Amino acid sequence: MSGNFAYLDEDSKRLVRRALLKAVSVPGYQVPFSGKEMPMPYGWGTGGIQVTASVIGPSDTLKVIDQGSGDTTNAVSIQKFFKKTAGVRITDRASEATIIQTRHRVPETPLSEGQIMVYQVPIPEPLRFLEPREGECLQLHANAEYGILYVKLYEDITRHGEIASSYDYPAMVNGRHAMSPSPIPRFDNPKLHRSKALHLFGAGREKRVYAVPPHTSVLSLDFDDHPFKAAPNPRACELCGSTESFLDEVVTGDRGERIFACSDTDYCEGRRRLTGKTLRKEA
Amino acid sequence: MTTPLIRAEGISKSFGGIRALRDVGFELYPGEVLGIVGESGSGKTTLLNILSGALAPDSGELFLLGRDGSELDFFRLRERERRALLRSDIGFVHQDPSLGLRMRVSAGANVAERPLSSGLRDYGSARKLAAEWMGKVELPLSRMDSKPSEYSGGMRQRLQIARNLVSGPRLVYMDEPTGGLDVSVQARVLDLIRGLSSELGLSVVLVTHDLGVARLLTERLLVMKDGSIIERGLSDQVLDDPQEPYTQLLVSSILGEA
Numbered sequence: 459m460s461g462n463f464a465y466l467d468e469d470s471k472r473l474v475r476r477a478l479l480k481a482v483s484v485p486g487y488q489v490p491f492s493g494k495e496m497p498m499p500y501g502w503g504t505g506g507i508q509v510t511a512s513v514i515g516p517s518d519t520l521k522v523i524d525q526g527s528g529d530t531t532n533a534v535s536i537q538k539f540f541k542k543t544a545g546v547r548i549t550d551r552a553s554e555a556t557i558i559q560t561r562h563r564v565p566e567t568p569l570s571e572g573q574i575m576v577y578q579v580p581i582p583e584p585l586r587f588l589e590p591r592e593g594e595c596l597q598l599h600a601n602a603e604y605g606i607l608y609v610k611l612y613e614d615i616t617r618h619g620e621i622a623s624s625y626d627y628p629a630m631v632n633g634r635h636a637m638s639p640s641p642i643p644r645f646d647n648p649k650l651h652r653s654k655a656l657h658l659f660g661a662g663r664e665k666r667v668y669a670v671p672p673h674t675s676v677l678s679l680d681f682d683d684h685p686f687k688a689a690p691n692p693r694a695c696e697l698c699g700s701t702e703s704f705l706d707e708v709v710t711g712d713r714g715e716r717i718f719a720c721s722d723t724d725y726c727e728g729r730r731r732l733t734g735k736t737l738r739k740e741a
Numbered sequence: 742m743t744t745p746l747i748r749a750e751g752i753s754k755s756f757g758g759i760r761a762l763r764d765v766g767f768e769l770y771p772g773e774v775l776g777i778v779g780e781s782g783s784g785k786t787t788l789l790n791i792l793s794g795a796l797a798p799d800s801g802e803l804f805l806l807g808r809d810g811s812e813l814d815f816f817r818l819r820e821r822e823r824r825a826l827l828r829s830d831i832g833f834v835h836q837d838p839s840l841g842l843r844m845r846v847s848a849g850a851n852v853a854e855r856p857l858s859s860g861l862r863d864y865g866s867a868r869k870l871a872a873e874w875m876g877k878v879e880l881p882l883s884r885m886d887s888k889p890s891e892y893s894g895g896m897r898q899r900l901q902i903a904r905n906l907v908s909g910p911r912l913v914y915m916d917e918p919t920g921g922l923d924v925s926v927q928a929r930v931l932d933l934i935r936g937l938s939s940e941l942g943l944s945v946v947l948v949t950h951d952l953g954v955a956r957l958l959t960e961r962l963l964v965m966k967d968g969s970i971i972e973r974g975l976s977d978q979v980l981d982d983p984q985e986p987y988t989q990l991l992v993s994s995i996l997g998e999a
Contacts, residue, residue: 588843601821605828605858612853613846615864616886681864 464511464544470494474512474667478658481669486631487599488582493665503536503561504662506578510559513574513658514540519547521555526563526706526721533561550724562625564646566703566725569655571672577640582661582668584628584638604636607679615684624689629678631670636679645689645704650676695720698729744806746771746912746944747792747815752801754787761787762798763968771806771911774938774945776959776976778952778991784968785948786916792946793833793914794823808911828858832905836917838897841904842889848875848900849885855908874903878933895926899933906937913938915947919954931957952992956980964988 462468470492477491496504514520520540524533528550536559537548549555552565559576569575585595588606598604607628614622621627627644631637639647640659650657650670657670670676680686694701696717706721720726745768754762762784769775777785790796792803794815803815808830815823827833835841842851849871853861861867875885878899889897898918905913918934919927935958938945949955955962955976962979964972964987972985983989 588846597820597824601824603824603828603858605854608857608862609843609846609850609854612850612857612864612867616847616849616868681867682862683865 461543463516464514464540465497466494466508466511470508471512474508477667478509478512478669481658481667482656482671484635485670485674486635486637486668488661488666488668490666493662496662498535498539500663501580502532503559503578505660505665505667506559506561506576506662507536507539507660508662509658509660509667510540510557510576511544513576514544514546514557516544516546518556519549519554521549521552521558521724523558523560523563523565523722525561526704527723529723551728552722552724560642562641562643563704563722564642564649566700566720566722567728569649569653571654573655575655575657577642577657577659579638579640579659579661579666580663581626582638582640582659582664582666584636599635602634604630604679607636608681611679611681611684615681621680621684621686627678627686629676631676632674633677635668637668637670637676639676643689643704644678644686645691647676647678647686648688652676691718693718695726698726698733700726700729743770744810745769746773746806747946748802748804749792750802750804752788752791752798752803754791754796754798761968762791765801765965765968765970767963767970767973769912769944769946771944772942773961774943774947774959776955776962777946777948777965778950778955778962779965780950780991783965785950785965787968788965789914789916789946789948793831794827805912828855829908830910830912832908832910832913834898834901834905834913834915834918836920838889838894838901841901842897844888844890847886847888848880848892851889851900851904852907854904859908870907874907877906877937878903879929893926894922895930898922898930902933902937906941906943909941910943912944912946915945917949917951918947919951920949927954934958952980964991 473492477489481489496507522533522536524530540546541548552567557574561578583595585598589595611621625641625643626638627647628636629639629647652673654672656672659668678686691705695703695705697719700720703720703722703725705718707716708719709716747769750766752762752765765788779785791798805813805815807813852871852874853867856867856870872882875882880896880899889900919930947959959976962976963970966987972988980992983992
């Protein structure tokens with residue numbers, strides 16, 4: 459282990475923590491912070507990594523999720539990064555982790571008090587798609603003028619017959635700030651509502667953090683006559699049989715054979731351990 | 742005597758050494774269509790930008806008659822209140838429709854934006870309202886789900902008018918609403934503005950350099966030159982019997998009306 463604990467120097471961590479305190483105090487509000495250059499490109503989770511580096515301690519246990527799984531490239535390299543720079547214990551099990559850094563998913567396993575979720579956020583501004591002017595976005599947030607988010611929903615229903623945004627679905631935090639929950643599927647939005655865990659969001663490129671403190675209301679925007687639906691999956695996981703989890707379509711062979719399986723691999727394996735099912739032989 | 746809907750006093754604005762507006766004051770009464778004419782650079786657009794809160798004046802006052810009869814000090818209103826006024830009680834029709842429309846969402850969504858911003862949370866009602874206003878500005882319902890970028894210039898102006906009027910404003914600012922349209926389209930848009938403003942009892946401040954448009958639409962005229970109002974009066978009076986030499990020149994320069 460070389461360099462400072464968890465890579466960032468202590469002053470930089472303090473700056474991030476200070477921004478995080480503000481973010482926790484004003485749920486859903488985007489707080490600018492002096493983001494550092496990290497030894498990896500933007501888009502690889504530099505925002506989330508800085509947040510994790512600022513809140514992690516030697517006794518923490520870290521889980522990293524990329525596309526719901528702990529063994530994809532991005533997840534493995536972030537695990538390695540913190541193993542090397544902080545020497546912390548790494549786990550795949552959501553229930554054992556004290557900090558879970560994620561890119562696309564909230565674990566299916568319910569989160570508990572004391573756990574911290576850290577999200578890597580590519581586009582923190584939920585108003586960006588209709589309002590390109592940064593100054594105007596700030597005004598809209600300051601005055602809680604969120605009409606244009608409903609314009610987007612209107613447009614979705616008009617074009618697709620339903621609200622088609624399937625990920626990064628905007629939500630109202632604590633009844634005040636509209637928030638982009640990063641690229642998690644809208645299936646995961648309800649998991650944020652009154653969650654027992656602390657949720658921290660870090661955007662490295664735009665250098666902003668925001669937060670959802672424990673037990674905070676997070677309501678997905680919708681119309682009275684088109685209420686929010688969490689995109690239920692019509693089928694069961696072909697590995698563990700769960701009908702309640704978010705499924706990935708996985709190609710299993712050269713001839714286009716495919717199965718639908720839990721995107722959350724830890725959850726899926728846990729269920730298979732319990733039911734004694736084994737991995738289906740792959741083609 | 743009715744109370745004016747807006748009362749502007751002593752509005753001045755300089756850009757560096759250029760004095761764009763000098764001590765401009767006027768009144769607009771409910772249901773009145775007031776024209777501001779003058780050549781390019783006379784300060785018309787600057788005045789409109791100040792009246793609509795897009796630009797801060799160096800000095801001057803603007804009082805707005807509130808719906809409850811109280812007088813609102815427009816420049817000293819809280820930002821939030823001013824913005825609320827600007828998206829419900831006041832409309833702004835730009836010469837360039839791409840400034841006043843969201844070009845990337847459908848026409849229906851453009852019309853629905855103001856109601857959605859004022860708290861409408863029902864898709865069906867938003868759609869109904871949009872359809873109703875498409876009809877009122879004579880846009881075909883079949884084009885409600887097209888984007889304004891697929892619209893012609895005249896259709897875009899109609900859409901801009903619908904998008905503003907849907908919230909039932911009492912006051913509409915129009916900056917050369919028919920500029921850049923060909924003559925026949927211009928005539929139809931003018932007709933629409935005239936019909937709607939009298940039907941709805943709108944008060945309109947209309948900026949134009951086209952004296953033909955001014956004659957057709959406005960009841961009273963202000964003539965601006967170098968940032969000052971140099972002549973004012975009933976439109977027919979100003980256009981038929983101009984007093985100031987500059988206005989005489991302006992009036993005699995209309996093509997085909999010499």
